Amino acid sequence: MTKPHLTRAVPALLALALSISHAAENKFMDNDTPASPSSPSPISGAQSFALTDEQRTAFAAKAEAGDTESAFRLSQYYGFLHQDYAQQRHWLSIAAKGGHAVAQHNLAYQLYMKDQDLEGAAHWASESLKNGSSNAGDLLKEIEAARSAAARKPRP
Structure with a gap:
């Protein structure tokens, strides 16, 4: 018997784990800045996907020009921070189609x-x-x- 709250939570947690794993592999955690042990403050949860308006605009332009990492980053931003799943799916699809x-x-x-x-x-x-x-x-x-x-x- 599947519990409904687990059915919704598991996909989100899996996506978060895969995204964080992917970011760690590329040594990037936030806003294209290399992860560093001397970072001034720790990053937690959804905060790690936050973008300023300028960053969001720049990532969108790069994604539309074929940068799959930027499209993926936007999918994380919309999915984890805003729960805007239409936008999340849009950018995720662009990243996926780009390989x-x-x-x-x-x-x-x-x-x-x-x-x-x-x-x-x-x-x-x-x-x-x-x-x-x-x-x-x-x-x-x-x-x-x-x-x-x-x-x-x-x-x-």
Whole structure:
């Protein structure tokens, strides 16, 4: 029996963990500034995704010019800070289409868990796996199992 509050919390926590992991791999935590042990104050939770109006405008221009990291950063900003999921999905899709492996994984997860779009989810999980996401293989197996189960169900 799945608890409804866990069903909503788990995808957000997974996306946050993957995003923070991705940022740590690139040695960036906030606003394209390298993470440093001598940072003046710690960054916590959603604050790490905050952007000024100028930064948001600059990231949008870079993302529209093909910078997938900027598009991914905007998806984090809108998803974690503002819970504006239409904007979050818009920027996440741009990053995924540009080949950003973590964005592809996150988009696959959203399509699978929120939209129940197994075809789209399988596509993006496969792309993420091709682009080096170590977590995409497990997600793809789960999606394929769901696709197989759906195919076996008799239609009314």
